[in-house]
Amino acid sequence: MRTSSTIRTGRTVKRTTRAAATLAVAALTLSLTACGGDDDNGGGDSGDKGGGTEAPASSVTLPKLDGESLEVAAVWTGTEQKNFKQVLTEFEKRTGAKVTFVPAQDPIINFLGSKIAGGSPPDVAMLPQPGAIKQAVDKGWAKPLGAEATKELGENYSQGWQDIGKVGGKQYGVYYKAANKSLIWYNAQVFENAGAAEPKTWDELLDTAQMVYDSGVAPFSVGGADGWTLTDWFENVYLSQAGPEKYDQLAQHQIKWTDPSVKEALTTLAEIWGKKDFVAGGASGALQTEFPASVTQTFTGGDQPKAGMVYEGDFVQVNIGETKAKVGTDAKVFPFPAVGDTAPVVSGGDAAVVFKDSKAAQALATWLASPDAAAIQAKLGGFLSPNKSVDASVYPNEVQKKIADALIAAGDDFRFDMSDQAPQAFGGTPGKGEWKTLQDFLKNPKDVAGAQAKLEADAAAAYGG
Secondary structure (H helix, E strand, C coil), X not given: CCCCCXXXXXXXXXXXXXXXXXXXXXXXXHHHHCCCCCCCCCCCCCCCCCXXXXXXXXXXXXXXXXXXXXXXXXCCCHHHHHHHHHHHHHHHHHHCCEEEEEECCCCHHHHHHHHHHCCCCCCEEEECCHHHHHHHHHCCCCECCCHHHHHHHHHHCCHHHHXXXXXCCEECXXXXXXXXXXXXXXXXXHHHHHCCCCCCEHHHHHHHHHXXXXXXXCCEECXXXXXXXXXXXXXXXXXXXXXXXXXXXXXXXXXXXXXXXXHHHHHHHHHHHCCCCCECCHHHHHCCCCHHHHHHCCCCCCCCCCCCEEECCCCHHHHHCCCCCCECCCEXXXXXXXXXXXXXXXXXXXXXXXXXXXXXXXXXXXXXXXXXXXXXXXXXXXXXXXXXXCCHHHCCCHHHHHXXXXXXXXXXXXXXXHHHHCCHHHHCCCCCHHHHXXXXXXXXXXXXXXXXXXXXXXXXXXXXX
16 A cells, blocks of 8 residues: 655646645545445445446447457555456456456566566566655556547546656556545544544644543554554654645655754654553554554454554554444544644555556556546545546445545645655565654654664665665
8 A cells, every 4th residue: 555756756746835735735634524324334444335426328449359468467465456456357357358467566567576586577566655656667568548548638647647657758656545544533432432533733632642642542643553654643743844845855765864954853753652552552552553553453352452543644544444433423634734834645556567567468558547446445445546537426425435536636735745655665564764763763653863864874775875
């Protein structure tokens, strides 16, 4: 789920101004606060559960590929993989091709390197970091998209979502899956017991956390075993507090991680990470908690779950679906509160990239750029598409519909996940770089200067000085 690469490609994605970000967050806030009521399930199940309309019979023209075989590699597991396979099954029905899903490991660029060295690259790979797209292009692995896929992108995607899949002006990536990574999910019963309301500012969030704590429940569940969740925490605080211009500069390593703005963001994070008993299990417990468990432990345990809130993107719904909690009633959501002048809007995504330039591989890229493909997985839940031609009615509950509407309404007014814009050695590798340093900082949030120095040393090495 990690998920840009304006930095190392010299490209410029349209960037939001503070005013535009304010409008986008306002729209999201209005949408989410209107999402009470008795919704359908949160999207953890596949099948026909959840309502919505079927995908269009055929809005995209695909070639006949009888006898052709394809491999698609991705790091997706569990329900996410299961649901994506239904999209591949429909492609098989429409073309006659046979598609095999190849489970990949993080970091996927290393996995792909091994496959290529062994002479067996996948036909298409889903890359969760645009920085990885740039690496694949630089190594000569990735192939430009053909005319049909490019045409489908132009019809269905805003310019910003097209641009982040480009390298050197050529289109390489189809952003099949998006994420709104500026959301905090909460256990409605815990909030009710604590007398807490949805906060709109960081100070209000701290007050809400104290109320939850006083009611006998740890305020936050943090999946610290997965370092990417910690980078997402940092990015939301930094974007809101330092502003979009500084965010862009830090993402491109035009300013150092020893900059005072980074000190301020880490110090702010420590107001939660460093507060005794504010994180379920403390730092040691959080560092042993993987992301899926950080969600499920927030929505199990009746009146006494392990935590009252969990931060992460819209894809949290997949994991809520593994509990008995219902999105919109038991499990609710509010936008990440404003730390500075405006609340943050951070997005992520996964892009389909062609590694074998064949008719079949290009057809699959075209399929994944179509609303037909996206609508299939959108209906199954736990999925958000940046494809503006997807009818929001296909999403399985009102919360997801509103999040999807807000994403499309934002157009190009978003900031892409900072760590995913970085070289993978810094922003996308377990046990290294930003992931590891923020895990160490979660363990010792008093050492702001030490964290800054380590972040800068690792960033300088990864960016080449």
